[in-house]
Amino acid sequence: MNKIAKQEILDNLRNASPSKGDFVTDNSVIYDKKWTQEQKIERFCQVTSAVNTQIKQTTLHDAQRDLIDLLTEKGVRHLMQGSPSPIAKEITDNWTAMDTGVKLRSFDQKIEACKEELFSVDASLTTTLGAIAETGSLILWPTREEPRLLSLVPPIHVALVYEDRFFNTFLEAIEQEQWTTHMPTNALLISGPSKTSDIEQELCYGVHGPKELVVMIIRNN
Amino acid sequence: MTLVNGKDFKGRVHKALKDEELRANFRRAMDGLMGKRAMQFTDGDEWTRLRNLGESIKKRALSKLPELLERLEENCTKNGIKVHWARTVDEANSIILEILKSHDVKTVVKGKSMVSEEMELNHFLGDHGIRALEADLGEYIVQMAGQMPSHIVMPAIHMNKGQIAKLFQDNLPDTPYSEDAAELTAIARKELRREFMEAGAGLSGVNFAVAETGTLCLVENEGNGRMVTTVPPVHIAVTGIEKVVENLSDVPALLSLLTRSATGQPITTYFNMISSPRKEGEKDGPKEVHLVLLDNGRSKVYRDTETRDTLQCIRCGACMNHCPVYTRIGGHAYGGVYPGPIGKILTPQLEGLDEYPEHASASTLCNACVEVCPVKIPIAKMLVRLRDENSGNCPHGEHPLKGRGAKSSTIENAGWSGWAAMNASPATYKVATTAMSRIGNLLPQSAPMLKEWTSVRVKPKFAKKTLHQMAKEMGLKDE
Numbered sequence: 001m002n003k004i005a006k007q008e009i010l011d012n013l014r015n016a017s018p019s020k021g022d023f024v025t026d027n028s029v030i031y032d033k034k035w036t037q038e039q040k041i042e043r044f045c046q047v048t049s050a051v052n053t054q055i056k057q058t059t060l061h062d063a064q065r066d067l068i069d070l071l072t073e074k075g076v077r078h079l080m081q082g083s084p085s086p087i088a089k090e091i092t093d094n095w096t097a098m099d100t101g102v103k104l105r106s107f108d109q110k111i112e113a114c115k116e117e118l119f120s121v122d123a124s125l126t127t128t129l130g131a132i133a134e135t136g137s138l139i140l141w142p143t144r145e146e147p148r149l150l151s152l153v154p155p156i157h158v159a160l161v162y163e164d165r166f167f168n169t170f171l172e173a174i175e176q177e178q179w180t181t182h183m184p185t186n187a188l189l190i191s192g193p194s195k196t197s198d199i200e201q202e203l204c205y206g207v208h209g210p211k212e213l214v215v216m217i218i219r220n221n
Numbered sequence: 222m223t224l225v226n227g228k229d230f231k232g233r234v235h236k237a238l239k240d241e242e243l244r245a246n247f248r249r250a251m252d253g254l255m256g257k258r259a260m261q262f263t264d265g266d267e268w269t270r271l272r273n274l275g276e277s278i279k280k281r282a283l284s285k286l287p288e289l290l291e292r293l294e295e296n297c298t299k300n301g302i303k304v305h306w307a308r309t310v311d312e313a314n315s316i317i318l319e320i321l322k323s324h325d326v327k328t329v330v331k332g333k334s335m336v337s338e339e340m341e342l343n344h345f346l347g348d349h350g351i352r353a354l355e356a357d358l359g360e361y362i363v364q365m366a367g368q369m370p371s372h373i374v375m376p377a378i379h380m381n382k383g384q385i386a387k388l389f390q391d392n393l394p395d396t397p398y399s400e401d402a403a404e405l406t407a408i409a410r411k412e413l414r415r416e417f418m419e420a421g422a423g424l425s426g427v428n429f430a431v432a433e434t435g436t437l438c439l440v441e442n443e444g445n446g447r448m449v450t451t452v453p454p455v456h457i458a459v460t461g462i463e464k465v466v467e468n469l470s471d472v473p474a475l476l477s478l479l480t481r482s483a484t485g486q487p488i489t490t491y492f493n494m495i496s497s498p499r500k501e502g503e504k505d506g507p508k509e510v511h512l513v514l515l516d517n518g519r520s521k522v523y524r525d526t527e528t529r530d531t532l533q534c535i536r537c538g539a540c541m542n543h544c545p546v547y548t549r550i551g552g553h554a555y556g557g558v559y560p561g562p563i564g565k566i567l568t569p570q571l572e573g574l575d576e577y578p579e580h581a582s583a584s585t586l587c588n589a590c591v592e593v594c595p596v597k598i599p600i601a602k603m604l605v606r607l608r609d610e611n612s613g614n615c616p617h618g619e620h621p622l623k624g625r626g627a628k629s630s631t632i633e634n635a636g637w638s639g640w641a642a643m644n645a646s647p648a649t650y651k652v653a654t655t656a657m658s659r660i661g662n663l664l665p666q667s668a669p670m671l672k673e674w675t676s677v678r679v680k681p682k683f684a685k686k687t688l689h690q691m692a693k694e695m696g697l698k699d700e
């Protein structure tokens with residue numbers, strides 16, 4: 001049946017008169033959106049703060065301390081990361097040696113074996129591929145090590161972005177990084193915590209995804 | 222329970238117009254949405270260039286539609302996504318039922334999908350013992366109320382907090398009455414989390430399907446779309462065949478136009494790009510991904526280069542947000558799946574003019590929809606075309622639409638032939654106009670044709686003298 005259906009649909013479309021015009025794609029309106037390195041970061045922060053994203057600017061040297069402070073302040077008990085962790089050693093090394101009160105756990109099994117656990121941790125930590133200045137978006141590129149549910153299920157999501165990974169636009173990221181040659185199982189743009197305004201257009205955060213999104217921008221110095 | 226029905230449009234309109242609560246709900250919501258959208262397009266030059274770009278991307282995709290659909294199938298298949306083709310709603314429903322049955326699925330959790338509304342999928346699955354649960358908050362509310370979405374982006378926009386509070390209290394165990402939106406949202410979150418964990422399959426729509434890479438793109442704020450496409454072991458995506466775009470680089474412009482036009486957001490919280498099922502070694506994601514490509518009349522709309530523009534739609538809802546008719550009557554009055562201006566042109570084309578005879582007339586042709594449409598669909602022009610076809614005239618159409626001539630009437634046709642004959646000679650014209658100035662005011666309101674005219678207007682008052690007589694008296698020469 002599938003073959004017949006396909007044939008009939010395609011035949012119908014092919015029998016139609018051709019569209020008139022040549023439909024040139026002029027992306028210049030997007031290419032015109034350009035900022036300097038610092039402006040990109042500034043714009044990113046401004047756009048994403050408007051949708052309740054929390055921003056923490058730090059350096060690799062201070063990141064661990066800042067992260068622990070942040071988690072403690074939020075009362076986080078269990079922080080989940082990927083496995084083997086793609087997070088910089090400077091951030092997660094000697095975690096247990098620190099008297100943090102926050103347990104660091106790993107997403108080290110298939111989801112079928114750890115659904116209950118994942119749905120019960122209170123925060124997650126992930127890397128990103130970079131960020132987009134125009135729309136204040138993070139680019140997530142989940143991998144075997146860092147599964148996609150890490151950025152969705154726990155109520156607090158902490159994401160790391162390095163300062164040299166800011167793009168002007170989504171289009172620039174696609175083109176510069178040649179996405180089309182290696183699309184992953186799932187790629188994501190994340191712009192703020194989960195939200196809805198389905199009830200009388202009143203904005204509420206944390207419907208199905210994280211209630212809080214924290215972006216740690218890792219500066220070079 | 223089904224509300225899909227084009228008949229008795231007028232009855233529903235009258236009912237909606239008298240419902241003050243409904244009208245207040247819509248007025249408030251549409252004002253809010255219009256304001257937010259306007260804030261996004263303050264730079265007129267950027268708006269003009271971006272929508273030209275969006276239009277050209279969609280037009281280019283449609284110009285190669287059959288080729289792109291084949292390319293999409295080829296690349297999806299290469300990535301491990303199974304592609305199914307369905308000519309009709311019935312075919313699409315059976316395909317989905319088969320997949321669910323083969324996995325012994327009892328509950329399928331759903332992300333927002335207007336195509337699945339078009340298929341009345343929930344109803345169909347329910348009849349076959351499978352529970353389809355809507356997970357988008359608005360859809361969840363509407364499903365609980367046994368209704369249909371009244372807006373394509375904001376399904377529960379017709380309800381207010383009080384109505385939703387009552388609904389939750391009545392339908393969910395141990396739920397106290399609360400009019401607090403955050404609390405209501407939290408209740409839904411809790412209820413649905415377990416469902417995501419336990420569901421046997423997830424179902425979603427598709428905003429853009431990228432032929433070049435075999436990627437399915439989903440736009441959403443809540444995260445339910447990500448849940449249903451990630452947690453259950455099987456993911457089924459359904460889409461109309463017009464959603465395919467050629468390249469990944471076509472997506473950013475359309476995404477920007479969509480979210481800014483729809484809700485006035487620079488982007489939604491999540492933009493989810495799915496290119497394959499779970500790969501070897503990956504720890505999460507569905508093990509199977511299916512894509513159902515539905516025609517359901519679209520290839521017929523495509524046949525005619527004029528009506529083809531209808532298929533450019535990216536379902537942003539801006540046309541309804543700005544429509545003075547929609548704002549006053551709400552989404553349910555239309556009786557179809559797609560309300561507002563896009564519904565007025567799309568529904569009669571998909572379902573037949575005879576099924577939805579009033580849709581094309583329910584417009585003042587004010588052009589508000591055309592001005593805001595991010596892909597420049599000439600909605601007003603299409604409404605005029607549909608009106609022409611309704612009356613059986615279609616001088617410009619390459620292909621007559623289904624149900625053409627639905628509103629043509631013998632009396633009206635005879636009237637127009639008479640009118641033509643009367644205008645053909647100065648003598649008959651004079652006789653007729655003079656007669657109207659004498660007896661016009663004596664005609665009862667129920668006279669043929671006058672009846673139609675006066676159903677929504679006051680009876681015209683005929684002048685005692687014709688324009689020609691008055692001109693003559695003023696000394697103008699009759700040439």
Ligand code: SF4
Pocket residue numbers: 533534535536537538539540541562563590593594595596597598
């Ligand atoms: S017709 Fe245009 S404005 Fe209306 S929903 Fe479609 S894209 Fe949006």
